Amino acid sequence: xxxxxxxxxxxxxxxxxxxxxxxxxxxxxxxxxxxxxxxxxxxxxxxxxxxxxxxxxxxxxxxxxxxxxxxxxxxxxxxxxxxxxxxxxxxxxxxxxxxxxxxxxxxxxxxxxxxxxxxxxxxxxxxxxxxxxxxxxxxxxxxxxxxxxxxxxxxxxxxxxxxxxxxxxxxxxxxxxxxxxxxxxxxxxxxxxxxxxxxxxxxxxxxxxxxxxxxxxxxxxxxxxxxxxxxxxxxxxxxxxxxxxxxxxxxxx
Amino acid sequence: xxxxxxxxxxxxxxxxxxxxxxxxxxxxxxxxxxxxxxxxxxxxxxxxxxxxxxxxxxxxxxxxxxxxxxxxxxxxxxxxxxxxxxxxxxxxxxxxxxxxxxxxxxxxxxxxxxxxxxxxxxxxxxxxxxxxxxxxxxxxxxxxxxxxxxxxxxxxxxxxxxxxxxxxxxxxxxxx
Numbered sequence: 001x002x003x004x005x006x007x008x009x010x011x012x013x014x015x016x017x018x019x020x021x022x023x024x025x026x027x028x029x030x031x032x033x034x035x036x037x038x039x040x041x042x043x044x045x046x047x048x049x050x051x052x053x054x055x056x057x058x059x060x061x062x063x064x065x066x067x068x069x070x071x072x073x074x075x076x077x078x079x080x081x082x083x084x085x086x087x088x089x090x091x092x093x094x095x096x097x098x099x100x101x102x103x104x105x106x107x108x109x110x111x112x113x114x115x116x117x118x119x120x121x122x123x124x125x126x127x128x129x130x131x132x133x134x135x136x137x138x139x140x141x142x143x144x145x146x147x148x149x150x151x152x153x154x155x156x157x158x159x160x161x162x163x164x165x166x167x168x169x170x171x172x173x174x175x176x177x178x179x180x181x182x183x184x185x186x187x188x189x190x191x192x193x194x195x196x197x198x199x200x201x202x203x204x205x206x207x208x209x210x211x212x213x214x215x216x217x218x219x220x221x222x223x224x225x226x227x228x229x230x231x232x233x234x235x236x237x238x239x240x241x242x243x244x245x246x247x248x249x250x251x252x253x
Numbered sequence: 254x255x256x257x258x259x260x261x262x263x264x265x266x267x268x269x270x271x272x273x274x275x276x277x278x279x280x281x282x283x284x285x286x287x288x289x290x291x292x293x294x295x296x297x298x299x300x301x302x303x304x305x306x307x308x309x310x311x312x313x314x315x316x317x318x319x320x321x322x323x324x325x326x327x328x329x330x331x332x333x334x335x336x337x338x339x340x341x342x343x344x345x346x347x348x349x350x351x352x353x354x355x356x357x358x359x360x361x362x363x364x365x366x367x368x369x370x371x372x373x374x375x376x377x378x379x380x381x382x383x384x385x386x387x388x389x390x391x392x393x394x395x396x397x398x399x400x401x402x403x404x405x406x407x408x409x410x411x412x413x414x415x416x417x418x419x420x421x422x423x424x425x426x427x428x429x
Binding site: 070071100102104105152153154155156158159160162164208209210211213220221222 | 285286293294324326327328331344345346347348349352376378380381384385386387
């Protein structure tokens with residue numbers, strides 16, 4: 001890999017991270033400004049009254065893709081738990097496989113994948129029942145991949161074709177994701193939302209000898225950076241919901 | 254406030270429906286195999302040069318009038334006749350660690366010179382779209398002196414699918 005490519009793949013996730021941090025900082029600054037401008041004499045401390053929420057969902061895009069594409073399948077699930085201050089702990093997982101049956105290349109792969117990270121809602125909550133919103137998030141993901149033996153043919157019209165085989169291999173891939181999207185509550189407890197993801201492979205060296213056609217949860221194994229799209233349909237379980245409380249403190253002049 | 258919230262929610266639902274339509278569209282256009290945009294054969298690029306005189310130290314490109322390069326394969330000679338040029342591209346055998354090419358500077362000139370290449374092969378995965386190819390590391394090149402070849406210089410031993418790298422310099426006799 002050239003220095004230029006290395007820098008590109010190093011700086012792209014760092015730049016995305018910076019953007020995310022700036023967005024979160026700007027959101028925090030906007031909230032603070034609004035509070036101070038609205039009430040000069042009274043400082044308002046808003047207690048997080050949203051209660052607990054566990055949201056479990058399924059990506060409905062994958063079954064659609066599976067129906068249209070014959071050489072790969074994938075399934076994806078997600079769960080997130082509300083921590084505080086519009087911050088969610090997010091976990092995702094799934095599995096998938098791919099089958100390559102080209103004239104000059106034949107192999108198949110299977111993998112599961114796991115992601116862990118967080119989502120931060122960017123727009124302020126209007127009331128305690130407001131569980132939707134625009135969010136950005138970060139993920140760290142891993143996927144243990146099992147690849148079968150690969151049969152290849154090198155096509156050479158001058159000297160003649162050459163064939164061979166690569167043995168089966170177990171690989172573990174790691175990547176980082178920057179995600180952003182929107183989620184709304186359609187009816188009580190039923191949430192729908194889409195997000196886009198930028199994914200950046202962290203250990204691509206081990207994929208050099210034969211990068212999988214498809215890594216479930218990531219996408220094309222021969223790309224160091226990919227973009228993806230999810231559309232989740234989720235069900236939210238809520239408990240210990242508190243009523244909103246505002247604590248007002250008189251400022252001494 | 255309630256209207257604003259409802260508007261935000263309905264807009265979001267509309268965006269989601271549109272996003273789903275895009276997904277359907279993209280999924281229905283998915284190709285079976287991506288097209289391959291990189292060369293799948295490692296090319297050995299040759300530059301023919303000559304000294305302007307026996308004592309000259311600088312070289313000039315030698316455009317051969319109608320050069321012939323022929324691969325000596327198990328199934329006979331596979332030859333290519335080039336129009337007037339000083340740059341030629343040939344390939345090494347992917348089924349052996351050596352191969353031979355015959356060469357003539359002009360299609361009417363006989364006999365041919367024989368170039369023998371000795372090298373090591375390395376299997377290289379290009380992509381799922383392009384499959385595998387062999388890259389080579391040249392050990393040595395031997396040649397006959399039947400015609401106009403004065404000497405041969407290996408300028409780069411690594412033969413890959415990079416078409417811009419020159420690997421061999423063939424020095425033609427100054428009196429050619």
